Amino acid sequence: MGLRPKILLGFLILATMLLVAGGWSIYELSNIGISVQRLLDDNYKSIDAAKSMTEALEREDSAILLLLLGKRDEGREILRSADNSFEKAFETARNNVTISGEQGYVEAIRINYDTYKKLWAQNIAGTAKEGDLNWYFSDIHSSFLNVKSAVKKLMDLNDKTMYKTASNLEGRAHRATMPGVIAIISAFIFAVIFSFLVNLLVVSPIIRITSGIHDYLETGKSFNVKIETTDELSHLASSVRSLIERSKL
């Protein structure tokens, strides 16, 4: 192989190492971006919906207590608004099922909430149930806790998945930075080896050829430079040798 392709090969190798490392880092970084987006879309949305549902449930519980105190209009108004908020948040959660097992939790919320809603949808204020705290604790409150617990399960599932995804992101960040580190170390080592070989197999023979010509011109010492490689430098040495032989004739 000639000198030009050899030197070009050296630089190409350096460039390839850095390019691939750079490309890989970009790929991993863009994946981190996608993962963060997914984290927000898939998990955070569901967690937010679960929080809204819990809040709505708390408001409904307060409204039921108002109904038990006989404040029908005020209680019904809060119930209507809280129910709307709950349904809206539930729709968000239902349309954002992204984790395995999440569907089951969403269905459990629906079933428990329907049971709970049936209890407070009936007339309370102005009936025998008004002021009946026993009825509240035996029926309403336990049903309220069931819905709340189902919502909490959904939130926990998404919390755990979010933590897992975030932990994976740490690994991805490591994978995005390490190729760069390895490429820098490799490029440095390669540069040292490359310069050593260029010095040994290119620069050094040129110096020896120059010195051989100089010795011939100064002292008439025969040109006896041996070049190990079979490239332009060995051709140059043999050309110089031929030239000197001819000039002797």
Added chain:
Amino acid sequence: MRYHIILRYIGIILLLNASFLFVSAVISFFNNDSGLFPLLYTCLIATLFGAFPFIFVPSAEEISNKEGFTIVVTSWLISCLIGMVPYVLWGGEFTATNAWFESVSGFTTTGSSILTDIENVPLGLLFWRSATHWIGGVGIIIFVLSVLPSMGKIGMVLYRTETSPLAAANFRYRTKKTIRIIMFVYVGLTILETIALMVCGMNVFDAVTHSFATIATGGFSPKNASIAHYHSMPIETVIIIFMILSGINFGLLFVTLSGNIRALFKSTVVKFYLGMLAVGVALAAVNIHGTIYPLWVDAFRYAAFQIISIGTSTGFATTDSNLWPPFAQVLILFFTLQCACSGSTSGGIKTDRSVLFWHAIKQRITKFQHPHAVLKTKVDGVAIDDDTLDASLLFIALYIVIVFLSTLAICFMGIDIMTAFSASAATMGNVGPGFGLVGTVSNFSQIPELGKWILTGDMLLGRLEIYGLLLFFLLKSWK
């Protein structure tokens, strides 16, 4: 010393590693796991680093012993360095120190691991982990010499430097033929064991990786519980058979496979090796029967596997030998130090040196009885010269001193003596597991960072038979 020539041959070693990295990357690709990019990128680096000096530097007709020696030792170090790159790139439990430990442990066929959850590592990386065993088992240089068409005198110098001086006696062929024989036995045993394990119900991946680890007497398993994961008597039996075979000199195995079965049982070293294993298994079985295992069949089953696994320097496990009585543990420690025959893939002091050791003692006693007698040590009718005898005894002494110093250093870091001693002996002998924190069902993750570096030094010293690595650091004084 011509460094560019050394670079050229190290380049070839890197290309060999690159080919195994590529196969591992292909496995990762088909398995769609996160090991793909780390393996591919390392493969690329190894190829570029390997191909460049190979193209740039013209080949040499001859190399000096010193150059050959430098090529061999540097090849091991460079292979261990390139071997750690995919681990570091992948991350997880692999810090720089852990990746170096795992890589050195792989190439030196030690089989000690820092991984607490092996099954969490992608399959491609697990394959690479086992492949390091297989490359290192037969010797990196032997591998290259068997692949390259002809390296003439250079091959001879490299071969002489790579192989144990004790092993040479069993090979009376030319270098090229000897290498072919070694590779024939090595590859043949690997294929046979893979098929046998698949017949016993293992899947292809597990069968190949376990065969790599068995024939190289390594011990890396892709399962957290090692061979105990399978709870299978046929699998254990197959592995026991191949562990025993891998501990025998490959030259002798070849002669045996060629039809001369008597040669195997005529060899004093083989008789000593098999006899010691048999006695070890029997004693361990008697000791653990009743205390650990109520049934004799279980006592023999577990004793056979553990003793043979350690006695061949493989390091697979089917049970927690930390729970065994002290006698059985000391027995295991003895085998951790001795291991199997030279000329095999085994580590440790080696049975050959043990045989010479006992002959030297016998000779010394006779000398006391008959001070003027001219005595000559003979093994299988071959006279052993005093130089070989002295070198073997000195090796044993140096070996014990290094294990002692290493134990001292690890103890200084706050580790208990049993863990420190067994870890030092197990890494020096390229065995794998020890006792205490580094027992058969645990790993080396709890050893301090500096301790891990010391233990990798032990692994390399053991693999390069001490003098190899010591001479490398004293190259300047080698005129």
